[in-house]
Amino acid sequence: VERGARSVRLLPVWEVETGSLITRRTGRRLAAAGLRGVCGLSTTGGDVLGDVAGPASATTIRQLATQTSGLPRLPVHFNPGDPLDPYADLTEERLLASLADLPPLTSGSHLYSNFGFMLLAVLLTKVGERTYEDLLQERVCVPAGLTATSTVIPSGGALPGYDGLDQVPNWNRLPGSGGVISTLADVARHLRLVLGPSRTTTMAPEGRST
Numbered sequence: 001v002e003r004g005a006r007s008v009r010l011l012p013v014w015e016v017e018t019g020s021l022i023t024r025r026t027g028r029r030l031a032a033a034g035l036r037g038v039c040g041l042s043t044t045g046g047d048v049l050g051d052v053a054g055p056a057s058a059t060t061i062r063q064l065a066t067q068t069s070g071l072p073r074l075p076v077h078f079n080p081g082d083p084l085d086p087y088a089d090l091t092e093e094r095l096l097a098s099l100a101d102l103p104p105l106t107s108g109s110h111l112y113s114n115f116g117f118m119l120l121a122v123l124l125t126k127v128g129e130r131t132y133e134d135l136l137q138e139r140v141c142v143p144a145g146l147t148a149t150s151t152v153i154p155s156g157g158a159l160p161g162y163d164g165l166d167q168v169p170n171w172n173r174l175p176g177s178g179g180v181i182s183t184l185a186d187v188a189r190h191l192r193l194v195l196g197p198s199r200t201t202t203m204a205p206e207g208r209s210t
Contacts, residue, residue, distance in 0.1 A: 015148070017170045018117040018180045018187060039127045041065075045099075048123045056119065063107050064120040070105035071116040077101060088171030092122060095174060112196045114177035121176030132175035144193055149182040151175055 039047075039061065046057030053059070056071065063069040075098035093119055102175035125132050133151045141149050158181050160167045173179050182190075 014184050015154050015156075015181055016184065016187070017158045017161070017178065018149075018182050019178050021187065021190075039123075043123070043127065045119070045123065048127050049096065050053045050097075052096055052099060054099040055105050056099050059105060059107065059119075061120065061123060064123070067110050067112055067116060068108055069103070069113065069116045070107040070109070070111065071113045071119065073111070073113050073115065075115050084168055085171055085175075087171050090174060093175060095119065095122065118174045118176040119175065125175075136180070137177075144190065146182070146186045146190060149180060149186045149190075151179050151181070153181060 041060060041062035043058045043061050044057060045053035049057075051057075056069070059069045059071070064071075075090070075095060077098065078086075078090070081089050095115075098115075099119075121132050124135060128135060136149075136151060140146070158170050161170055162168065171178065
């Protein structure tokens, strides 16, 4: 990889924060296979959270996983205290409290939503009474042979990110929209699984076939 006038050799064992690269497929696989017998794709926010779900009471796990819930990209009144680490002060409690501020939702159209994937992670962990890390390992990493992928930050930290040529810190954020650390070797394996001839679609939006 060339950065400015320098070339940097990337090593397979280097650990990186994967952002949305792994997260989207992870959320879909967890929703599709992670909690069989406990909840289904038609389970709603209201089923799990009760009145706390607010306007998302009728939002289904399928809609969250396929980005068709109508939820905005970020929580309402999202106001980061640190622009270099914008999700750092967004706790699960604040995320759920922000549901009450949502306008009426119109589902069906595709709209990429970090808010939706964070809410999906909360619903899956609550209904399954498991941590996101447990679900990630059992339902995604072990079946896919991803041996160095986790939400646990390594003791030495992950490689820093860059904004152009400027180094920036990795973000601290709730599971669902990111926060997955992986080696370059695992990322490459994941991409081969996604793009290879044996790839499968885990689910489709409501009203569409897989």
